[in-house]
Amino acid sequence: MARPENVLLPYKNYVDLVDENDIFLALEHNLAEIKELLGAIHSSKLGYAYAPGKWTVAQLLQHVIDAERIFDYRALRIARGDKTPLPNWEEDDYARMAPADHRTLADLSEEILSVRKASTLLLYSFTDDCWERTGTTSGKQVDVLTIAFLIVGHMRHHIKILRERYEIQP
Template sequence: MSLTRPLPGEYAEGYATYIAEAGEGDVLALLQGQMGEVAALFAGLSETQGAFRYAPGKWSLKDLLLHLSDAERIFAYRCLRIGRGDATPMPGFEEDAYAAAAQADARTVADLLADFRAVRTASLTLFRGLPDGAWGNQGTTNHRAITARCIPYIALGHAAHHLTVIRERYLPALK
């Protein structure tokens, strides 16, 4: 199986940035590699660093890591439903409400990282197991049409976006 980059019209314009940030190449291999990138970035953080927020009202690094897991779970669920031909519209989700309810700072960095690895591994298993014909299936999320093949690219680009924010805003302030 080889997924090709989705075309405009297969996804809402709001996802264009994530799809662009997914980069070029085999999206499943890139997702696998990104798991190591996330692990390398977070594994070296102390608990104090994990609770760091670069500004008042911003998420902690632990919040961000759990957000990556939460969003990926939702992306994978959407891909499963669309890939199986379920055309039932799916709602969006409010990321700030999820972050507040999750209480990530009460968990250890190691636990949150293990959670991310488990979620990413499960996503890759799902993506690798979808039949080739399922990738063109169309569904609706947050009142907008999307094909199944967009979702691995969105997951990759979403995580890449947050990794850039971490490198630009969080890590410099930790030094």
């Protein structure tokens, strides 16, 4: 599937992080980036936050897991023709309530990879007409293709943060 056009904010910021024009190629490249990053994280770094009030590495990893599941749910609902507006979700509330700091790196890594596999399988299941279906999420119109690119762009955004602010380098 080719890159979406006329993407609205805030989705545009994430979609613009996807250089690939084909979503399946982007997912493949992003999976390699995820594996490389996870391999560079030392378990002693899971409790590290780069500044007071910022998420720990474990909380950030949990966030990308939670976010991807929500993006998948939104894509599924819209692809199936559900026109019910989908509300926003408060990521800081999720981070506060998730027991991320009690999890191991192996556990978080396995879940990230499992969720990405599920995302990829879901996206491969869509027919051409599914990609163009639109719905409302967080008060904004969005199509399934944009959500797919958002999945990759959101992950790339957080990989960049982990590299730059948390100083995790492959």
